[in-house]
Amino acid sequence: MKRSILKRIFSYLRPYRGSLVLGCISAVLQVAFTLMTPVLIGRAIDCLIGPGLVQFRHLAVLLAAMALCILLAAGFQWVMNVCIRRISALAAQDMRQQAFNALNAVPISTIDQLPHGDLVSRLVNDTDAVSEGLLQGLTQLLPGAATILGVLVIMFYLNPFIALVVVLVTPLSILFARFVASRTHALFRKQAAAQGQLSAYVNEMVNGQDLVKAFSHETQCCETFDRINEELRSASLWAVFYSAAANPGTRFVNNIVYGAVGVFGGLAALSGALSVGTLSAFLTYANQYTKPFNEVTSVLTQLQTAMASAQRLFQTIDLKPEPADAPGALAPERCSGRVELDRVDFSYRKDVPLIQNLCLKVEPGQRIAIVGPTGCGKTTLINLLMRFYEVDSGRILVDGVPARQLKRSALRGMYGMVLQETWLKNATVRENIAYGKPDATMEQIIQAAKAAHAHGFIQRLPQGYDTLIAPGGGNLSAGQKQLLCIARILLCRPQMLILDEATSNIDTRTEMLVQQAFEQLMEGRTSFVVAHRLSTIQTADQILVMDAGHIVEQGTHRELLAKGGFYARLYNSQFAIQ
């Protein structure tokens, strides 16, 4: 599992092979020059034999060589750092883009099911963690590996016995770090859980602050908070304490290694097997040899987080895309607006049947009103017409062609859709109106806006058509947003319409404009309207009455009233006077 994630992460480095190779070469050269300095320092110390005995000429040569090594080592270190930063940023960017592309290819059902906050966090926080993990991992591992190897070679060359001491004692620090990691894992999980619980609680209470106050719930609320807060405190305390203990632990092992080299080296020097300068070089190497081990343990937590993040990202990238269009799918230029639903079955969950055996014939230009209580599944029909969801059985035909044999883009282009939840892009008003037809001229855009009764308020916006719409459309009222959505459709002139009338939150005057715009829009077009307004319902050619996901009645306003069934009851309770 872990290995396959790692392998997959490395596959993202492949496009940046050049930088990676350059980074590796720089790492090796940097390490080589870095490792030469202790030897040179040692030899320099050996020059200080005693009063009047110092060979200044030899010392000068040594120091000059050292200066060169220092400069080269620093230069290569910089090149390596730059390369690795580049690789880690770009590889993470590729993952992020792939994840984003995947989200644009998955079926709508996937987007409906997955929590959006979590997906956003994957694309932002998790890619960041992967990038940081790659950066830290590579900057530690590349030179780290080279250092360990280089130091081993030099130490065994200088004195195999002392080298053996170093090699034998150092793994202790790794064992210690492992021990700590295994102990702290559970503690960290507990901490993360407590943190999650606290965030959720705070989120709920802060967003529901008016309720907390209106119901004088403050005292109880604080008590609950304190309980979770205390859990978080004690979980964090122990998790962080134990994990932090790894640091002094490894430092302790280093100090032991240092002392051991000092003593054994000193004894060897006494017997003349080692010069004082070589001993000094050895002590430096002992430190340099253990350093990569320590650093790896210190970035270990970061690497673990990065792996977990990568896994979450890969899950997103691997989300199953919408099946491709059928081979030879059609993309007709025109459509007359004839739609037929032929024995359609559909349900969101296999065990809860919803639409069953639905048949409906719609002639070009007809208006179909869909009515029913809230949550009865009116929007399901929209999902099926637009092929956001596929029917389980039966067919939907457009101009006599089964929808499945049309390209999705072509089918969706035939409809103009205005949903109750208006969505506008975080772009200018002009770009939003031209969203379905990016090459539209300014005149066409203004014309569409005028037809949608949106021109007036757009002109009153600070930058007119170039006003930037805030994310979520914060600077526009709900009614204004709907007018823009209508203008967006009017520019494309689709042959069929899907409208979801807003129930509330639009002020009376804008509502009248919206209604007029809707009327204009529906003129001569086949339209499916999730209807709340009496006028829409009364003038519909057919009314589909839905209840609990089923179509319970079907007919015109008159027919249905005469029938005295579900529709009649619904109608009377709202519009008639007692």
Added chain:
Amino acid sequence: MKALCTNFRGYYPQLILGPLFKLLEAVLELMVPLLMANIIDVGIAGGDRAYVLRQGLFLLLLAVLGVAAATTCQYFASVAAFGFGASLRRQVFRHILSLSGHETDAIGAGSLITHITNDVNQVQNGVNMFIRLATRAPFLAIGSIVMAFVLNARIALIFLISTPLIVLVLYQVMKRTLPDYARIQQRQETLGTLTGQNLEGARVIRAFSRQESEKKDFAAASDAHSALTIQVGRISAALNPLTYVIANFAILAILWYGARFADRGLILSGDVFAMVNYMTQTLLALIVLANLIVQFTRAAASAKRLSALLATESSIRGESMPLTREQGAFLAFEQVDFSYTGPAGKNTLEGVSFTAEQGQTIGVIGGTGCGKTTLANLILRFYDVTGGRILLDGQDLRSYPLEALREKIGYVPQNVKLFSGTIRSNLQLGAPQADDDALWAALTTAQARDFVQQKPEGLDTPVEEGGKNFSGGQRQRLTIARALAKRPSLLILDDSSSALDFATDAALRRALKQDTGGMTVLLISQRASAVKDADRILVMDEGRLVGQGSHEELLQTCPVYREICVSQKLVPQANPESEVSAR
């Protein structure tokens, strides 16, 4: 800042002892090169095997003492930091709950949540890191200089040049990169916004088949993010190489001058070795410090935000003045002015006056933004009036203790929100003592009895965050039941039937009339059909009360009301004289 520091109370011993133990560890570390120099100068030079072994044992002892001191310090650091963090979190949470709508609107709910999670965590980690690591670097850097002076004052002058030079490089790199890190953070937030928007608009994007251009937009933003990351990387990548060069050239100088002094017999080779070691130690300590500074700047920024939040005082406070009850209506607005932006801002309400008698149902109607919800906000004292006054039960709202005021009111907000828990815990929100019979009665009136009864767990059915596991209509009825359960004397329904179907809405209004005898009801709605049976209807338009009276009276006298009724097809357009037609 002072407000934050009060949270250190109870942790002073740890705050002092932690750094002390760190100091001890640093002193022990500083002794290592000296011992090694002795091994070289005394042990090896003098051929004293026993001396070398003795010093070796000393080194071992130092290592043991060092690890003990470090662990002790870290324990104290953890206790102090997380104790402080929990205490701070508690303080911030209580403070947030004490704020009124004025303040929370200005700050924003999202930002309040970041304050209490992210910012508190940053400060807490800052405290932890500070005790654990930040004290070590200055100790070691200064200690190394001191030790160098002890060994040889003239060579030690090299330290006085190189150490400040390293600090200068660190400072320059930090100064250049820190603002860019903030910009990278911003660009990252842009990526988050784009993703969120893309998910939210998935249906529209696909309806227009604009997936490809969305991908391109995202790629452009993503490019901008990584380009800046790489660019900043180039500068910060220079940090380690530059400091490495400075420290090692200092070592070169130490060796050169060491050689000259040694030639004159003024220094031993072991001491030169020790000085080289002190230089390396200084460099390592300072680099650790530099890496920590990034974390500290974040913590400092968070601390600043938190103290700004804690300094924000609530503008609304409850009073417990002696009751000065006046005779009059149950609820009275007297020339009420209100502005969300303070007395100088644009008025949301202007000169609103009306009264409501006990047991009456008052309808409020008007378009969005006309000030309907503001009426509710003022009665609940989420905000205070900027002019005039409001009386409840003959007493100015501002003379009530807040709890006593809110106890009288049952509030059904426009946003149907439930807390996670169970149906029972939600209904008991305002009435913790209410028994099952009372809860079922509230559910019955709210037309929620049927669907709750159908749930196998009944009142103990779990409610997910926000009430996601209930439909909009069910949620709305539960929020009504929640308000009824506390048996208020004033019930405020703010557009509370928008998600209900026609039949349920009608049944609800009938039940409210029957079951809530002495209760005064304020019924806010956009639907004329919902308010038309009220005892009195208030018509709001752009913050003013433009009409009040019964449905029939208003049809005759109030053009705004007529317009609303006409647009909602409640009365025919052409014939203003006619009575409400029975259609």
